[in-house]
Amino acid sequence: MSEYDNVTTPDDILKLAAGTTGLSEVDSDSWRDGLAIILDEINTSPAFSESGRERIISDCVAALGRRLQVHDYIQSHPEVLDTPVQRPLIVLGMPRTGTTVISYLLDQDPARRSLLHWQCVDPIPPATSDMLRTDPRCLALLEKQRTILDMITAAKMPLPHWEDADGPTEDMFIHNQDFKGLSWDSYLASPRYAEWLFHEADMTSTYEYQKRYLQVLQSTAPGTWSLKMPSHSVHIDALLTVFPDARLIWAHRDPYKATGSLGNLWKLPKSMTLKPEAMDFSAMGRNALAQMQFHVERPLRTRERIGDDRFFHMYYSEMMRDPIDVMRRIYEWAGDDLTPEVEGRMTTWLAEHPQDRFTANSYSLEQYGLSVDRLQPVFAEYLDTFDIELEAAP
Secondary structure (H helix, E strand, O other): OOOOOOOOOHHHHHHHHHHHHOOOOOOOOOOHHHHHHHHHHHHHOOOEOHHHHHHHHHHHHHHHHHHHHHHHHHHHOHHHHHOOOOOOEEEEEOOOOOHHHHHHHHOOOOOEEEOEHHHHOOOOOOOOHHHOOOOHHHHHHHHHHHHHHHHHHHHOOEOOOOOOOOOEOOOHHHHOOOOOOHHHHOOOOOOHHHHHHHHOOOOHHHHHHHHHHHHHHHOOOOOEEEEEOHHHHHOHHHHHHHOOOOEEEEEEOOHHHHHHHHHHHHHHHHHHHEOHHHOOHHHHHHHHHHHHHHHHHHHHHHHHHHOHHHEEEEEHHHHHHOHHHHHHHHHHHHOOOOOHHHHHHHHHHHHHOOOOOOEOOOOOHHHHOOOHHHHHHHHHHHHHHOOOOOOOOO
16 A cells, blocks of 8 residues: 555645655645646546655655655755845746757856756755755756666657756756646646636735745855746746746747647647656647647736736747857847856857757647638737748648
């Protein structure tokens, strides 16, 4: 009998997280609603394999455990909340629009501070500036990743997304500790959680938690934050409530290509939690379309309210052709100094990380029950508003 067999409520997860961390005091109840939806789905839907259900519960325990640790650290070091998070540079847009590349290029600037992958896995205690990439926790995760990459390379498996342990990650992996992050949706069988997240969830608490998390990390390793998460575009109002001086980079790409790529991104995580017969590609296509619609319509409406000057528009096609020129324009728009040394570091990173270093991904809209004709009305306003270069048919 597994310790996860009778896990049905958020309190059950809290008890398990307390058992793994030795901590039980949590800062608020804002995490409960999202977690309750996740648990209800995995306990009532026949789509999940036994190992898949256990994987999701294990991830929930780990996410809440990190939150317990962050809160405990703040209780012991309340002064970390005295230092503001000033003028963060935040990349948003549709998923699959080149946000990962831009976050890695920004990470080449020593004056900036990135949210590193390993610090969303094991954040406490926060690392100092000189240990950000040599902390034993970071090195251990890098070694684990090398084993995984060796297996993937040997099998010539396509890899739609990869993050090094010592490289930038998405803010979503902070948001998932408030159980309001799309990372959870990628493992689930139905769009119920995503629909709740877009329609009902109060994201202000999530951004407030993110701010505290960043304040903890920057207390020992300061710098101007460069952050990214495509779905910030769905929640810009809540983001600016907590980070009013944020500078927003809106990443744009052919929405037809990006929608097919999003469906392709979900194949691996869903295959890890769902029974083979529950892998419904048409349902994944419907969910991808619904999410992409939010990712273009919400920021368009917000742009009307707050003005276009709050955004730098980064086009995927330009980033692929001349990324350094794009970076120069971003720095000029942001009022920051791009030194020759930093530009050289960016150029070196690009040379060492070609886009085709992993086996190419192959996918199409038709795999997910979609077509350009079906998507056209959804993206008409977006394509009329911005000069987006369409790519080859996905």
